[in-house]
Amino acid sequence: xxxxxxxxxxxxxxxxxxxxxxxxxxxxxxxxxxxxxxxxxxxxxxxxxxxxxxxxxxxxxxxxxxxxxxxxxxxxxxxxxxxxxxxxxxxxxxxxxxxxxxxxxxxxxxxxxxxxx
Amino acid sequence: xxxxxxxxxxxxxxxxxxxxxxxxxxxxxxxxxxxxxxxxxxxxxxxxxxxxxxxxxxxxxxxxxxxxxxxxxxxxxxxxxxxxxxxxxxxxxxxxxxxxxxxxxxxxxxx
Numbered sequence: 001x002x003x004x005x006x007x008x009x010x011x012x013x014x015x016x017x018x019x020x021x022x023x024x025x026x027x028x029x030x031x032x033x034x035x036x037x038x039x040x041x042x043x044x045x046x047x048x049x050x051x052x053x054x055x056x057x058x059x060x061x062x063x064x065x066x067x068x069x070x071x072x073x074x075x076x077x078x079x080x081x082x083x084x085x086x087x088x089x090x091x092x093x094x095x096x097x098x099x100x101x102x103x104x105x106x107x108x109x110x111x112x113x114x115x116x117x
Numbered sequence: 118x119x120x121x122x123x124x125x126x127x128x129x130x131x132x133x134x135x136x137x138x139x140x141x142x143x144x145x146x147x148x149x150x151x152x153x154x155x156x157x158x159x160x161x162x163x164x165x166x167x168x169x170x171x172x173x174x175x176x177x178x179x180x181x182x183x184x185x186x187x188x189x190x191x192x193x194x195x196x197x198x199x200x201x202x203x204x205x206x207x208x209x210x211x212x213x214x215x216x217x218x219x220x221x222x223x224x225x226x227x228x
Binding site for chain 2: 093106
C-alpha cells in the first residue's frame with residue numbers, strides 16, 4: 001500500500017516551453033501533497049505544500065507564477081513549470097500524506113528529471 | 118533556515134559488517150524525525166517516523182534511536198547485505214508536516 005506515482009520520469013524540453021508533472025496517490029487519499037526539488041549533491045528542498053481544493057503554499061524564494069501547482073482531487077496534484085529555462089533543470093519529486101488523522105509519514109513518488117535545453 | 122546534517126556523506130562496508138550513521142537536527146521545535154531509504158531510480162521508502170525522546174525503532178536488521186534533547190538520531194544496520202546499498206535520508210519535522218531533509222548518507226555494501 002501507500003504507492004505514489006509520478007509522470008513523466010524524465011523530460012527534455014526547449015527553453016521557453018512549459019512542462020507539466022503529475023503526482024498521483026494510487027491507493028490512498030492524500031489530504032496534502034508536497035513538491036520538492038533536488039539539485040546535484042544537495043538535499044531535497046521543499047518548494048510548496050498543496051492541499052486539496054485550496055491554493056498551494058510556496059516556500060520562500062519559489063515563484064508561484066513560475067511553478068503552478070494544482071491539487072484538484074485527493075489523489076492528484078500537478079506541477080507546471082512555466083516558460084522553463086536551463087536553470088530550472090533539476091530533479092522534481094512529490095510526496096503525499098494520507099488524510100488519516102495522526103498520519104505522519106509522507107510517501108514519495110519516484111521523481112522527474114527535467115532537462116531544459 | 119533549519120539545518121539537518123547527516124554523516125558520513127558516504128561509506129563502503131563489507132557484506133556482513135554492521136554499520137551506523139548519524140543525523141543531527143535542531144533540538145528546538147521538534148515534532149518528528151523521519152528516516153527514508155532511497156535506491157536509485159526508485160521512490161524513497163519510509164523506514165521510521167520517530168516522535169519521542171528515547172524512541173528506538175526496529176525493522177528487520179535496521180534500527181534507529183532518537184535523542185531530541187541533544188538533536189541527533191542514529192540509524193544502525195546489522196549484518197549489511199548488498200541489497201542494503203542505498204542512500205539513507207533523514208528529515209526533521211517541526212510541526213507543520215513540512216520536512217527539512219539532510220543530504221543523505223550513501224551506503225555501498227561490497228559483496
